[in-house]
Amino acid sequence: MSVTAPRLADPAPEQLRPTVSSRRVVATLLRKELLVELRTLESVPAMSLFSLATFVIFHFALNRGSVEGDLGAGILWVTLLFAAILGVNRLFVADAEQGGFDGFLLAPVDRSAMMVAKALTLLAYLLVLELVAVPAFAILLLGPSLWPALGGIALTLLLGDLGVAVIGTLVGALAVRTRARDLLGPLLSLPLFVPIVIGGARATAPLLAYAHRGGLSGRWLATLGVYDLLFGLIAYALFDFLLED
Amino acid sequence: MYPKGLRALSISTVVAMTAALALVFFYAPLEAEQGFLQKIFYVHVPLAIISLCGFVLGGVLAIQHLRTRDPRWDLRSYVVIHISIVFAMATLITGSIWAKGSWGHWWVWSEPTLVSFLIVFLLYATYQPLRFAIEDPERQSRYASVFAVTAGAFVPMNFIAVRMSTAYLHPRVLGSTSNLPGSMALTFLVSLLAMTLLFATLCNYELTAKRARARLRALKRRLAAEGEPQRTPRSAAPAALPVQPSTAGTAS
């Protein structure tokens, strides 16, 4: 079958509309994401409140007023991860429900740009989350002072966030158009997050300890970095297959 | 009905398994420390190796599916992953028995291989629910392939990460196959061969069963009245559509 255009309006081959530059597309998408989030305030406040509530629950569950070292690092990372899952669950819902995928698919753009934009969005959410959660953690539960280790913790969190953002985007896109999207999202994410927890918690633990404040461990940061890179590439390559029909 | 090599494969599997069992029980020496229980090593380790390779193979087959859009690759990927999940469960069970026998606990966190397996198993346990949650068969195959590739890449990374994180509290018997005495090495290799053949045979049987079911459904559809609405039951398995002579893009 064939459907043709009006002869007069047939553009010469070199005038075929060029695909829009990817950077511009990512910027457009990112702007749209943040605009919608600012209007609805769906994800970030929920993630932040969730983390605060979780710290309180940890206090009662562990019956401790202050934590440090391995325990402290563990509580921080677990809380951040579960809050992140809330964000992952909501990441693609607006698009799935309001026809955002179709609108994007009809545009003459590189589809992987959506993956980059969504990952950056999730990263932004996580950074804002941490601006709330980390001070709250320091106030509510952490024994040693946070200040000396702040730089190291920030770097570790950033590397961990990159991994969570990339995996969260992939899993979010995978789960959103299934029947059990709220269940599959967490189930798929958690095993994939394990190496991030390993690297992140191991690197953070000495920074939060009373005795012999360890320095930043290059080994764990390198592990996080490699993991981020590997899954970033994989997500970028596979994302296209999730969008089309 | 059955593909040609299947009978030969099945027979060689039975032969290899018998040989392996014979070697394990009668030939391999009793290990000094752990005694008879140590023999579970000849089952546990091959299971572990094969299921890991199976998961990675499932990812490779999924890449082929995404590249060619041919549903046959998805069927192969599904079957390989399915059998690997079964082998992974067996790995965990035999590992747990071994742990209980050797160290008195049903589970030990100090054994990185076992721990990695638990994580990998938890991940792949979502494979079938994921498939079942997508009704459109073509999209189901595509999403499952994306999952299989991601998970397949995850398996080695996970192993490395867990191994890095485990403090070596116990002697690591699982990994040290390099310095086995000759008789144990032979038994181990025969075991490994037998398990590989078993894996291949099970995969082939499942593939055959799925294809037969698909052909049966196609025949049923043709016998049914034209235009009668067909209710295909939801399933996690790929539809195993019979191969079409022409795929999208070729002349009609």
Place this chain on the structure above:
Amino acid sequence: MTRRYGEREALRDVSLSLPAGRTLVVFGPNGAGKTTLLRVLATLLRPHAGRVEVLGAGLPDDGWRVRGRIGLLGHEPLLYRELSAAENLSFHASLHDIRKSRVEEVLEAVAMTARAQEPIRHLSRGMVQRVAVARAVLHEPDLLLLDEPYANLDPAAVELVAPLIGPESGRTRVVCSHDPGGGMAEADLVLGLREGRVALLAEAPAVSSEQVTELYQ
């Protein structure tokens, strides 16, 4: 061409050719495959068998070439409910590399300039449909794919959008319709679908309204 949904064939052996500037109207009961056909032509779905050529590009491999020249108006308006009409259209304009002044032009054309800053969820269905029309023609597509375009529009609004998406627009159009009278008036070519198969395919003058109503029995 053929498009499957698992073992069921959503479209089977559908064959037609639509020359430039003409209008094809598709009739058929629900579930006949009209929306599927539209989505294949929009490059959103791949054909599973057969050859499809849209605006000179073969699908699915070359679909990306002509994506920017196709306008789709489906059942969903494809608008974000929390954003305003202006913001939604700017978003699409950016994706299609269209100048911003065009956004104001189309808003004016569908008489939505006054309420362009309000979130979509505050607008009535008719207004949303008008904004959706604006979105569909924003990038001045050569091919229009319209799925029951007049569904939520009152007669005044229908007149308003006619120059944009109606026969006078001069574009090649494929329209899915449930209205035999109105649909026939616009058609150059008529396609009747029934359970994914072609039940009727003819030039418009040769088709009677009884033939169309028969499709729905």
